[in-house]
Amino acid sequence: MIEDDEFDDFMKEMKGVEPLKAKQKVDLSAPKVQQPSLIHRRQMAVKVEQGSQNHLTEEMIDLVHPLDVLEYRSEGVSLGVFRNLKRGQYAIDARLDLHQKRMKQAREEVFQFIKDCRKYDIRSAIILHGKGESSEPKAFLKSCTNTWLKQIPEVLAFHSAQKHHGGVGALYVLIKKSERTKQENRIAYNKGRIDF
Template sequence: MTISDDALFAELMQDVVPIEQSSFIRTTKSLSPTYAQLEKQKAALADVHLNQDYLIQEPVIFVDPYDELTYKKTGVQAGVFKNLRLGKYQVDASLELQSVKLNRAKNTLISFLNECQQRNIRTVLIRHGIGLYNQPTAAILKSYCAKWLAELPAVLAYYSAQKHHGGVGATYVLLTKSCEKKLENREAHFRKR
């Protein structure tokens, strides 16, 4: 004689007593995020990575081919910005954009800066040229580079290069630290306490 699955289950469960509801067990789940979750979400949104295209597709204000490019985020120390302007930081990587078409230059720039940040490179040189003979407007690539660099979250500051690095046809760029370097610094400062 074969016993059905339901009958077998009922036979095995006959001595099981249900657990009483405890006043310490929370039965309803909160659907709204906690303050800590909101803060984590805000921090995650602020820590934007370069692997996505965050650059706004708006018309650019064109600069003169001989203008110096300069930009500094708030919080960058004056001495750090001065050293960048004077070319005192070692340039560990450079990108040649003069021969790259404008529609590919943005993606090339983003990829380059992303790789530099992953390799913990802080100071780079972007060679965009002065674009003296660009048509219909001079300095097209230089103008767009200035706009794009100012919009990238990983760029702390930039300044036109010294003459021996290309003068106004190139730009020094100071990048933020990578996530790994930030963590190392926090740990090092924590140990000093």
């Protein structure tokens, strides 16, 4: 407990002292404008609740130029694997043609195509979206495909095709292994090993 004498001494020492003036602080509250990725995640959650599994966006499409080379590589895909994909060195086991499709139909087909590729253990596929030089807006289906494939976790990488496969009007797509294939690879890899 503080003695009265100590308190009096303290008050004498503090005579003439003024509190520091508060400086303006930065407002750290959440921004009022929602980020596009947050909006997309919320839309996905609503669609899943409504029973639709297709979470690919119909809004917020990043427009690209008809002659742009498209490329995407997710984390974990080695540069060597990506280089082989870019060069068209993997066998094309499935193909989807989106020419003359409307956005909604293309969206459904891209989603189902990747789902089917995964189901049937197809690792390398091609999607023909066209350049879209005469579409309005230009390269619309190409832009949609570029945006959608990045939203599908089963897509490991993609790159614009070589000229003989459609060039900038098509994409090579690398798809994750199914769980069944992963298990078969583990068994095959461990078959020759002797554990001590």
